[in-house]
Amino acid sequence: MNKKTSIFLVLILSLAMLLAACGGGSENKEDSTTGSDEDKASSEELTTVKLGMLRLTSSAPLFIGIEHGLFEEVGIDIDVTWFDAAQPIAVAVTSGDIDVGATGITASLYNMVAGGEELLIVADKGREQEGYSSTALLVHPDSDIESIEDLKGKQIGITQTGSTYHYMAGRLLEEHGLSTDDVELVPLNSIPGLMETLQSQQVDAVLLNEPNISVVLDEGYGKVITQVGDVIDYQTSGIFFSSKFAEDEETAVNFMKAYAKATRYYYDAVLVKENGELVPGENFDEVIEIIAEYTDQDPELIKRGLPYMDRDGVLLAEDIQTQIDWYAKENLIDASINADDIVNTEFLEKALSELE
Numbered sequence: 600m601n602k603k604t605s606i607f608l609v610l611i612l613s614l615a616m617l618l619a620a621c622g623g624g625s626e627n628k629e630d631s632t633t634g635s636d637e638d639k640a641s642s643e644e645l646t647t648v649k650l651g652m653l654r655l656t657s658s659a660p661l662f663i664g665i666e667h668g669l670f671e672e673v674g675i676d677i678d679v680t681w682f683d684a685a686q687p688i689a690v691a692v693t694s695g696d697i698d699v700g701a702t703g704i705t706a707s708l709y710n711m712v713a714g715g716e717e718l719l720i721v722a723d724k725g726r727e728q729e730g731y732s733s734t735a736l737l738v739h740p741d742s743d744i745e746s747i748e749d750l751k752g753k754q755i756g757i758t759q760t761g762s763t764y765h766y767m768a769g770r771l772l773e774e775h776g777l778s779t780d781d782v783e784l785v786p787l788n789s790i791p792g793l794m795e796t797l798q799s800q801q802v803d804a805v806l807l808n809e810p811n812i813s814v815v816l817d818e819g820y821g822k823v824i825t826q827v828g829d830v831i832d833y834q835t836s837g838i839f840f841s842s843k844f845a846e847d848e849e850t851a852v853n854f855m856k857a858y859a860k861a862t863r864y865y866y867d868a869v870l871v872k873e874n875g876e877l878v879p880g881e882n883f884d885e886v887i888e889i890i891a892e893y894t895d896q897d898p899e900l901i902k903r904g905l906p907y908m909d910r911d912g913v914l915l916a917e918d919i920q921t922q923i924d925w926y927a928k929e930n931l932i933d934a935s936i937n938a939d940d941i942v943n944t945e946f947l948e949k950a951l952s953e954l955e
Contacts, residue, residue, distance in 0.1 A: 645676040651688045651697040654894045657725040657906045662893045664861035673853035692718045698844035703836040706761030706931040713934040719943040722838040723914050727828035728907040734808045737821040739800050747775040753803035754783045756793045761931045764806045770831050810904030834915040855950035859912050866910040916942050
């Protein structure tokens with residue numbers, strides 16, 4: 600082989616290698632682009648829903664829904680805003696700053712509605728239920744108070760005027776022939792404040808929720824007079840939709856589908872009873888871990904304070920009017936309102952029918 604032929608062959612081989620490299624590069628680029636387009640399409644298919652909530656155990660179904668991708672399954676991307684108190688969540692819902700709120704149902708919320716603000720209560724997020732420890736009336740072990748009737752003329756510690764604790768105290772009294780006029784309700788502003796005043800016996804009784812009830816009993820400075828749920832049915836907190844979000848029926852129903860799946864998961868893991876006793880479900884430990892991650896609480900403490908809620912997330916709708924009427928009677932809301940104007944269970948009902 601002469602020199603010219605060798606040079607020619609080298610050039611041919613180099614050109615072939617270059618073309619192969621270019622071809623391979625084009626193929627890789629196409630795969631990358633295809634993957635990117637799929638990711639982009641997937642992202643575009645999700646509808647962003649702004650959710651406001653507190654880092655509380657009662658938010659467990661929402662934590663589960665996020666962790667298990669239940670909202671994404673129905674085409675929703677959850678954008679969470681964390682709050683430190685209940686009232687700002689209701690304000691954010693009515694203003695449209697968030698689409699969905701999850702928090703307690705208080706006199707302040709009803710006052711906002713009476714003042715012309717709009718929102719819808721659509722699902723359960725926690726209630727007082729017979730047979731489940733959630734909120735209780737406690738006294739000091741040295742107290743001679745043995746029943747609610749013994750509270751006449753006594754001081755009862757609550758969190759704030761118009762709060763869920765105020766409501767529960769009033770309803771407990773009325774169910775036993777007394778009223779708020781027969782006692783002195785003492786606002787103490789916080790749960791730690793309630794615990795401290797009970798321990799120091801600065802008040803005669805307090806209302807406390809779990810796991811704080813268990814803490815007080817363990818430390819020996821309280822005894823339970825009654826569980827609230829054993830006396831009254833009470834929808835303590837709920838899921839709220841903004842009026843604008845409710846107009847998008849498809850997304851609203853899809854949100855409820857994911858939420859119902861999550862409430863079922865939560866209920867089956869931590870609320871099932873056998874022979875009157877709670878029995879940990881298959882996913883008990885996992886649910887406790889999820890709650891601990893989101894709330895930054897001790898898992899052992901969480902196990903002692905798991906709030907009751909309906910397995911399907913169904914709202915105790917009839918109780919909303921009961922609450923409104925009581926707050927109005929006590930002059931804690933400016934004007935009575937019709938529960939039908941703020942309760943809408945149709946989104947959840949449609950979601951459940953499509954899940955079955």
